Amino acid sequence: MFETINILLKQNIRNIKTKIKESPVLYLVFLIMMIFSILVFSFTTYFLQIIETKIDVSLNDLYFIIFFIFFVKSAVDFYNSFIKSDNVLYPLSTEVSHKRTISEIFLSILIINLIIWFSFSGLYLFFLSFFRIEIFYPFEYLNFFIGVLSGVFLGITISINFFSPKRYRLIPTVILLAFFYYVNEPLFITLTCPLSFLHLLWSIRNAMESHKYIRRKERLKEKSEIKIRSVIKSLFYRETTIIWRDKLFYSFVSISSFVGLSTGYLYVYGDELFIPERLLELYSGFLPSVFVFIGVFVVVIYTAVFPSLNLFLNEEKTMWIIRHLPLSDDSLVFGKTSTLILCFVAAIPFIPYTTVFLGIEKIIFLSWFLAYSFIAGVIVSVPLGVKYVGKKSDIMLLYSVSMILFGILGFGAIFGSYIESRIDYYLWVYLLILIIEAFVLFLSLKISTRILRVKYS
Amino acid sequence: MIEINNVTKYYGKIHALRDVSLKFNDSQVISIMGENGAGKSTLLKICVGILPFDSGEVIVDGYSIKKNSIKARERIGYLPEMPEMYDRLTGREFLFYIASLRKIKNAEDKIDEITKNIGINNFLDYEIGTYSKGMKQKISITTAIMHEPSNLLLDEPVYGLDPLTSRRIQDFIKRNNGSTVIATHSTQLVEQVSDFVYIIMRGKVVLYDKVENLLKKHGSIEDAYFHTKDEINV
Numbered sequence: 015m016f017e018t019i020n021i022l023l024k025q026n027i028r029n030i031k032t033k034i035k036e037s038p039v040l041y042l043v044f045l046i047m048m049i050f051s052i053l054v055f056s057f058t059t060y061f062l063q064i065i066e067t068k069i070d071v072s073l074n075d076l077y078f079i080i081f082f083i084f085f086v087k088s089a090v091d092f093y094n095s096f097i098k099s100d101n102v103l104y105p106l107s108t109e110v111s112h113k114r115t116i117s118e119i120f121l122s123i124l125i126i127n128l129i130i131w132f133s134f135s136g137l138y139l140f141f142l143s144f145f146r147i148e149i150f151y152p153f154e155y156l157n158f159f160i161g162v163l164s165g166v167f168l169g170i171t172i173s174i175n176f177f178s179p180k181r182y183r184l185i186p187t188v189i190l191l192a193f194f195y196y197v198n199e200p201l202f203i204t205l206t207c208p209l210s211f212l213h214l215l216w217s218i219r220n221a222m223e224s225h226k227y228i229r230r231k232e233r234l235k236e237k238s239e240i241k242i243r244s245v246i247k248s249l250f251y252r253e254t255t256i257i258w259r260d261k262l263f264y265s266f267v268s269i270s271s272f273v274g275l276s277t278g279y280l281y282v283y284g285d286e287l288f289i290p291e292r293l294l295e296l297y298s299g300f301l302p303s304v305f306v307f308i309g310v311f312v313v314v315i316y317t318a319v320f321p322s323l324n325l326f327l328n329e330e331k332t333m334w335i336i337r338h339l340p341l342s343d344d345s346l347v348f349g350k351t352s353t354l355i356l357c358f359v360a361a362i363p364f365i366p367y368t369t370v371f372l373g374i375e376k377i378i379f380l381s382w383f384l385a386y387s388f389i390a391g392v393i394v395s396v397p398l399g400v401k402y403v404g405k406k407s408d409i410m411l412l413y414s415v416s417m418i419l420f421g422i423l424g425f426g427a428i429f430g431s432y433i434e435s436r437i438d439y440y441l442w443v444y445l446l447i448l449i450i451e452a453f454v455l456f457l458s459l460k461i462s463t464r465i466l467r468v469k470y471s
Numbered sequence: 472m473i474e475i476n477n478v479t480k481y482y483g484k485i486h487a488l489r490d491v492s493l494k495f496n497d498s499q500v501i502s503i504m505g506e507n508g509a510g511k512s513t514l515l516k517i518c519v520g521i522l523p524f525d526s527g528e529v530i531v532d533g534y535s536i537k538k539n540s541i542k543a544r545e546r547i548g549y550l551p552e553m554p555e556m557y558d559r560l561t562g563r564e565f566l567f568y569i570a571s572l573r574k575i576k577n578a579e580d581k582i583d584e585i586t587k588n589i590g591i592n593n594f595l596d597y598e599i600g601t602y603s604k605g606m607k608q609k610i611s612i613t614t615a616i617m618h619e620p621s622n623l624l625l626d627e628p629v630y631g632l633d634p635l636t637s638r639r640i641q642d643f644i645k646r647n648n649g650s651t652v653i654a655t656h657s658t659q660l661v662e663q664v665s666d667f668v669y670i671i672m673r674g675k676v677v678l679y680d681k682v683e684n685l686l687k688k689h690g691s692i693e694d695a696y697f698h699t700k701d702e703i704n705v
Binding site: 029106234240241242243244245249251252255258259260331332334335336337338339340341342404469470471 | 516520541542544555557572575
């Protein structure tokens with residue numbers, strides 16, 4: 015009885031234990047940060063109670079935030095533990111009914127989420143009592159608790175039905191969510207919790223179908239992608255597959271979006287935040303440009319320099335694969351470098367996020383400067399990556415490249431701003447600069463080819 | 472056919488190969504033996520073109536590995552001693568990647584045939600990072616032979632393999648029409664598949680003979696090896 019729950023809970027606990035053993039400092043810091051965040055959250059509550067501010071956070075807002083967090087978390091949990099899981103094949107292959115196995119997976123997710131809810135809410139209430147705030151609100155707490163339950167039920171339901179071949183099964187969930195949004199009343203979610211539960215029970219009956227459908231789809235997708243390609247396309251496919259599977263692409267996109275937002279925010283409010291009021295008149299207007307420069311610099315280091323260096327630096331042990339094949343050094347360098355197109359695509363979110371703050375009139379300069387900086391990053395990094403294959407000096411290299419790039423980008427920023435303000439046909443000048451850069455990039459790749467040839471002959 | 476003429480290789484101050492000259496003819500299986508660090512793997516890597524050397528010349532089917540390296544590498548199949556591969560690719564993706572780079576025709580059929588024969592076909596859709604040493608070896612063997620090279624360079628080919636696969640690899644080596652060069656410590660493998668044996672010590676070839684002759688003279692390759700080693704030490 016409950017073998018699957020036992021195993022899943024054990025696996026989760028052991029995972030945490032192993033991670034703590036492997037990197038105790040990291041997890042200690044993580045734990046401290048979590049407790050600290052709850053403390054800050056409690057303090058904010060206290061602060062909002064004693065001081066009148068323009069910020070208006072209602073209990074309803076908090077309820078919906080918590081509901082949404084558990085809704086998303088349980089959807090992801092169920093996807094990882096059942097829909098896409100390989101481990102689940104073992105319990106599914108035994109004589110235990112599939113429905114029971116899936117119900118046990120649901121229960122294990124419910125238990126884990128409730129443990130998280132009780133520990134976090136308990137700690138929050140403890141800190142509130144520490145600030146001498148009344149915490150005895152049993153009805154509200156029950157309301158929140160049932161909200162968490164509903165979030166978990168609907169999260170799992172949406173995970174099952176979203177990946178089902180029959181997507182119309184999502185309709186009841188969508189209708190419920192639409193009602194939640196329309197009524198905008200926590201009590202409504204609480205009262206409809208039995209309905210969410212019934213919907214979950216109905217969905218569990220169809221969960222096996224979703225699991226099989228996703229696995230079949232993955233198999234077909236993988237098979238259709240595995241085929242004979244041209245040399246350059248093969249190299250491109252190999253590199254991008256690894257970027258994709260290591261989740262680097264998501265990481266690039268999130269970093270460029272986050273840096274874009276921060277840059278834009280600092281562009282608008284940076285002066286007030288960092289320059290003392292009495293110096294504001296003197297230095298106003300200087301910092302915003304610096305923030306844009308630093309924003310582009312950070313995005314380029316992360317999305318251009320880091321992957322360009324690693325195209326070859328990481329190949330130490332696998333160099334035999336590409337070197338023993340009848341490939342020209344040109345194909346190798348150009349094929350691998352073509353992967354950076356994907357990295358450039360990942361850097362693009364920086365532009366819209368920054369433009370929201372800077373204004374649409376800056377979009378041309380921003381786009382040009384990002385493209386210029388990206389290409390400059392690749393020009394400097396690829397030959398150095400080839401030169402130092404397997405030298406284990408990537409941090410030093412990254413630092414050196416960053417310093418060189420700082421100069422090149424600084425020059426570009428000043429020059430770009432100057433021609434934009436002085437020359438009417440500045441767009442053509444921008445284009446000309448990019449064409450010249452593309453030619454320099456070609457030379458840089460040729461130099462990399464030469465370095466590779468000398469290194470191995 | 473591979474000709475190695477006066478090849479010298481240094482690793483810093485260490486003299487890894489000293490003026491080595493060898494010839495591997497077609498339809499012959501040649502084994503290279505020697506203690507750890509003698510220069511066997513270095514010699515194979517030089518023949519494949521993945522390791523630069525200081526002086527000398529390597530010719531593969533008439534093409535210099537330095538001057539015509541692409542033509543030379545087209546004619547070589549290579550199995551490294553410790554096959555490191557891309558862990559995040561599946562076995563199938565990796566084999567198709569190599570087949571694409573080698574521009575092999577009918578790659579799918581060839582991959583199917585070889586992987587079935589050596590018993591790895593059921594694991595091709597798993598990521599290589601999850602493979603055991605033997606499974607990686609099987610994938611690596613497939614990459615070495617799928618383009619039907621005229622020269623096969625195998626570094627410890629049966630190390631880590633199960634007995635059945637090991638037997639199949641040995642049968643394949645015996646059937647191969649081109650030259651097959653094996654760097655190995657296994658005297659049993661040498662006796663079973665090789666026509667000739669080279670013994671290298673401290674970067675120099677100290678013995679070259681037919682396996683048949685050595686067996687007649689010493690009774691076993693192991694005895695021949697120790698006898699040669701003793702002679703050198705004296």
